[in-house]
Amino acid sequence: MQAFTLLDGLVAPLDRANVDTDAIIPKQFLKSIKRSGFGPNLFDEWRYLDHGEPGEDCSNRPLNPDFVLNQSRYKGAEILLARDNFGCGSSREHAPWALLDYGFRAIIAPSYADIFFNNCFKNGILPIVLEAASVARLFQEAYESEGYRLSIDLAAQIVATPAGEVFGFDVDGFRKHCLLNGLDDIGLSLQHSAEIHAYEERRRQRSPWLFQ
Amino acid sequence: MRGEGAERQGLKTVMTAKTLYDKLWDAHVVRAEPEGTTLLYIDRHLVHEVTSPQAFEGLRLADRKPWRVSANLAVADHNVPTTDRSHGIADPVSRIQVETLDQNCTEFGITEFHMDDPRQGIVHIVGPEQGATLPGMTVVCGDSHTSTHGAFGALAFGIGTSEVEHALATQCLIQKKTKSLLIRVEGQLGAGVTAKDIVLAIIGVIGTSGGNGYTIEFAGQAIRALSMEGRMTVCNMAIEAGARAGLVAVDQTTIDYIKGRPYAPTAALWEQAVAAWRDLKSDADAKFDRSVDLDAATIQPQVTWGTSPEMVAAVDARVPDPDAETDPVKREGMRRALEYMALTPGMAITDIRPDKVFIGSCTNARIEDLRAAAAVARGRKIADNIKIAMVVPGSGLVKRQAEQEGLDKIFIAAGFEWREPGCSMCLAMNADRLEPGERCASTSNRNFEGRQGQGGRTHLVSPAMAAAAAIAGHFVDVRNF
Numbered sequence: 203m204q205a206f207t208l209l210d211g212l213v214a215p216l217d218r219a220n221v222d223t224d225a226i227i228p229k230q231f232l233k234s235i236k237r238s239g240f241g242p243n244l245f246d247e248w249r250y251l252d253h254g255e256p257g258e259d260c261s262n263r264p265l266n267p268d269f270v271l272n273q274s275r276y277k278g279a280e281i282l283l284a285r286d287n288f289g290c291g292s293s294r295e296h297a298p299w300a301l302l303d304y305g306f307r308a309i310i311a312p313s314y315a316d317i318f319f320n321n322c323f324k325n326g327i328l329p330i331v332l333e334a335a336s337v338a339r340l341f342q343e344a345y346e347s348e349g350y351r352l353s354i355d356l357a358a359q360i361v362a363t364p365a366g367e368v369f370g371f372d373v374d375g376f377r378k379h380c381l382l383n384g385l386d387d388i389g390l391s392l393q394h395s396a397e398i399h400a401y402e403e404r405r406r407q408r409s410p411w412l413f414q
Numbered sequence: 415m416r417g418e419g420a421e422r423q424g425l426k427t428v429m430t431a432k433t434l435y436d437k438l439w440d441a442h443v444v445r446a447e448p449e450g451t452t453l454l455y456i457d458r459h460l461v462h463e464v465t466s467p468q469a470f471e472g473l474r475l476a477d478r479k480p481w482r483v484s485a486n487l488a489v490a491d492h493n494v495p496t497t498d499r500s501h502g503i504a505d506p507v508s509r510i511q512v513e514t515l516d517q518n519c520t521e522f523g524i525t526e527f528h529m530d531d532p533r534q535g536i537v538h539i540v541g542p543e544q545g546a547t548l549p550g551m552t553v554v555c556g557d558s559h560t561s562t563h564g565a566f567g568a569l570a571f572g573i574g575t576s577e578v579e580h581a582l583a584t585q586c587l588i589q590k591k592t593k594s595l596l597i598r599v600e601g602q603l604g605a606g607v608t609a610k611d612i613v614l615a616i617i618g619v620i621g622t623s624g625g626n627g628y629t630i631e632f633a634g635q636a637i638r639a640l641s642m643e644g645r646m647t648v649c650n651m652a653i654e655a656g657a658r659a660g661l662v663a664v665d666q667t668t669i670d671y672i673k674g675r676p677y678a679p680t681a682a683l684w685e686q687a688v689a690a691w692r693d694l695k696s697d698a699d700a701k702f703d704r705s706v707d708l709d710a711a712t713i714q715p716q717v718t719w720g721t722s723p724e725m726v727a728a729v730d731a732r733v734p735d736p737d738a739e740t741d742p743v744k745r746e747g748m749r750r751a752l753e754y755m756a757l758t759p760g761m762a763i764t765d766i767r768p769d770k771v772f773i774g775s776c777t778n779a780r781i782e783d784l785r786a787a788a789a790v791a792r793g794r795k796i797a798d799n800i801k802i803a804m805v806v807p808g809s810g811l812v813k814r815q816a817e818q819e820g821l822d823k824i825f826i827a828a829g830f831e832w833r834e835p836g837c838s839m840c841l842a843m844n845a846d847r848l849e850p851g852e853r854c855a856s857t858s859n860r861n862f863e864g865r866q867g868q869g870g871r872t873h874l875v876s877p878a879m880a881a882a883a884a885i886a887g888h889f890v891d892v893r894n895f
Contacts, residue, residue: 218750219743220622220722222862229843229865233493233507235467235514237575247864256507285743287623287656290722291862292841293558294465295574313623316658317558317572324576374590376451387576388476391584394445394453398481398586401444401455411679411687412457412551413484 204326205384209307210353211280215344216270221284222291223318227300231256240296241303245271275348283340284311288329289318298325308354310361312337323377326384328356330371356382431697434661435594435629438569438694442552444586454589457551458568459581461488461524462537463515464843465556469579470518480522481585487546488519488526491536492843496806496833499529508844522582535809535835538562538776542646543809545675549664549691554581559776559859561652565645566672567664567694569629572653592658593627593703596696598634601710606893608786609644610778610857610876612636612708613651614716618726620706625657628704631696632662636710642671643782650777651859654723663695717763717889718861718874720751725861727763729879729891735759754863755871756851764889766873767799768855770848771884772866773830773877774806775840778857781815783877787857788821790881790892796829797887804831804846806838830884842867855883 231243233256242260249271251264265272271279282301288311289297298321301309307327312334314322322329332340343363344350353362356378361369373381380387391398406413432440444453466488473479480486493508503509512529519526527533533540538559541547553563553570556578563570577587597620599612617624630652637645645662652660662668669688672678679687714728725748727734736748736759752759757766773779773787784807796803805825807813813835816822822832839846840858848854848870857880861872875883882892 217746219747222722222860224841224860224862224865228868229841232464232843233505233511235471235511237468237471247868253868287626290622290656291558291860293556293560293572293574295468295556295576298574313626315623315656316626317574317653321574321576324574374451375449376447376588387588388472388478388580388583391453391580391586391588395584397445398453398455398584402482402585405455409550409687409690411683412548414677414679414683 203324203384203386206307206326206328206356206381208353208355209280210351211307212276212278213281213283213340213344213350213352214271214276214279215283215341217285217341219285220287220290223289223294223297224291226289226297227294228254230254232294232296237299238303240300241305244300244304245269278305280305280307281352281354282306282309283337283344284309285337286312286334288314290315293317295321295325298322298327302327310337310340323381324387326381328354328381330354330361332361332369332371336369431699431701433594433696433700433702434567434631434663434694435569436700438550438552439591441550442569450590452589452591453586454552455586456554456581457485458546458553459486460537460541460553460555460560461486461578462492462555462557463490463511464492465575466518466578467511467514468575469582470522472579473582478583480524480582483523485585486524486582487541488515488524489534489537489540490515490529492837492841494529494836495844496836496838496846499834505845532810532814535812536776536779536837538650539780539808539812542566542642543675543811545672545678548672548678548687549668549694554587558653559650561657561660562646562650562776564649564652564660565642565662566668567661567691569659569661571659592629595625595628595630595657596702596705597630597632597708598705599632599636599708599710600634601636602639603636603710603713604893606878607713607715608876608878609640609647611713611716612710613648614718614723614726614874615713616708617651617655617723618716619708620655622654622722622724623656625652625655628657629659629661630655630657632660637662638665641782642667643780646780647777651723654859664691715876715879715892717879719755719757719763720748721754721861721863722751723859723861723874725751729763729889731763733757733759733761733763764891767853767888768873768883769799769801769852770854771800771803771880772806772839772854772856772858773804773880774808774838775858776808777859778877779806779808779812781812783857784812784816784821785819787877787881788824790878790895791828791830791885792824794828794885796884799887800884802831803829803884804833804839806833807835809835828885839866841865855880855889
């Protein structure tokens with residue numbers, strides 16, 4: 203996993219609540235057995251005017267000019283600004299894979315769905331929670347000023363605006379550590395193999411029906 | 415279970431009252447850091463074709479093996495056709511995904527129910543049906559509707575592919591405990607009102623993010639009165655309320671359901687297990703972080719009108735007016751939803767006319783669901799405006815049971831199609847889908863934009879309500895039907 207430390211990135215505002223994982227990456231693209239290549243199909247049904255199929259070259263598909271990511275001012279955005287309950291719906295990790303493949307490294311929203319939030323951390327994406335009023339202000343600023351950027355410092359747990367205004371955010375200590383260092387969870391957990399074996403033995407004694 | 419919980423209490427002589435969630439959590443802690451990050455042991459891992467290929471690939475790349483092969487059970491469900499399977503899967507991309515699951519299960523020695531196995535079906539129907547889901551377990555699967563298994567007093571939740579790989583490699587997950595939410599539904603449901611209506615009504619009250627950061631325990635007289643099928647329907651949609659997991663305490667209904675199932679313990683082990691399972695309930699004086707109360711008697715048959723499960727109304731209500739909403743983000747969401755759904759404020763829900771009807775999914779494709787729909791369809795015909803009404807049983811065994819009861823004949827005589835088991839048009843990864851602009855009465859769990867096919871419009875209802883809409887050609891109060 204790619205480490206996340208500092209990010210100074212262009213902001214794209216996606217002004218809808220309850221953006222679900224079916225919208226982030228529609229089901230037909232879940233048939234892939236790979237982890238990469240989902241970026242061109244991120245928000246496929248909102249982004250294009252035709253119906254997309256897996257394996258299709260997206261470069262000649264008709265774009266929906268009303269969709270925010272198709273506006274030239276947001277080209278190259280790395281920070282997605284979103285509303286409440288972002289990423290609700292299915293557990294598909296294809297959603298963060300698609301966001302990452304497109305180029306997003308951080309999301310800022312008032313709240314996220316639980317599984318999506320968790321999946322982001324496993325893929326080097328930082329989902330930041332700010333109060334709804336702060337997010338609303340950032341939306342306003344992103345609309346008003348073309349080329350609007352934010353800087354994110356994970357170690358210091360702050361988001362800074364171009365005017366120097368600073369928003370602090372909370373992040374779980376373990377997740378922060380893994381993200382800052384790009385650590386693989388499985389390797390970390392396997393360091394505790396002896397404890398897992400010992401637990402398993404106790405469980406086998408007490409609940410033998412689980413080990414038939 | 416009791417023993418492990420007590421052990422973690424150390425030498426404390428006074429036991430604090432615990433919720434069911436506390437008991438399940440405490441019994442699975444392998445190690446916990448002081449700030450709460452916990453290595454949690456996983457008893458059962460269910461695997462399907464969509465979220466597992468990259469996890470198996472990860473194992474191969476790191477030269478790792480599954481920690482405990484027998485904890486895993488696999489079945490293909492999302493991509494499988496629900497029509498004649500004798501020629502395999504027509505869509506080459508879907509076929510490769512199912513074949514990849516077959517190859518991975520063979521390579522790693524994991525038990526899989528293949529597409530032609532009568533036990534094949536939707537993973538969340540197959541697990542409980544086989545007794546592979548048992549009280550007191552932790553159950554995970556790379557699918558958000560894993561919350562279904564909480565109906566058995568098991569801690570069950572959906573995970574992404576990285577965690578599928580983690581569960582395979584370590585038999586554990588890295589987790590933090592959630593807060594606890596008690597939802598009590600007291601009183602008695604009216605005739606024609608079902609578990610689906612209970613859970614839709616709950617989501618209507620607390621919203622799709624109302625359960626964010628919580629594990630929900632569903633309790634109260636109306637929940638205890640539900641069959642296991644009904645409890646699974648309620649827990650299935652805990653995820654639509656944003657919760658990590660849903661739970662129902664173990665009682666005699668739970669134990670009676672499990673007895674005799676293929677993976678359930680037998681003889682002396684059965685007695686030992688049942689004795690442990692009887693403790694899987696919240697202590698009388700346990701404290702929850704939050705509680706919500708609903709009166710079952712006030713719950714009416716529900717129909718969603720929008721593009722989020724919280725956009726729901728009673729069947730005798732009208733489509734709401736966004737202008738009456740004070741929150742600007744919500745108001746805009748309602749406007750967008752009504753535009754997408756092609757509905758106007760003030761329109762009677764019963765004037766909404768579906769084009770297609772789907773009875774199926776991990777929410778509502780168990781035998782009881784099919785019986786409820788068949789009771790409505792018996793001796794009637796689907797309306798002329800219904801292009802297709804399909805019944806997709808949750809598993810091969812549900813299908814067989816329904817056929818033994820003659821339900822297939824009732825459906826076919828009424829003009830429904832009787833299909834092979836799978837996820838089907840709940841998410842339309844196979845050939846079953848809505849065309850742009852088509853409207854569907856669906857017993858599934860998500861009415862998101864495009865969920866059942868690009869441009870498709872989904873109304874979530876109970877099986878009886880879906881069958882009644884198929885017959886009437888519009889939504890109708892099944893209580894007067």
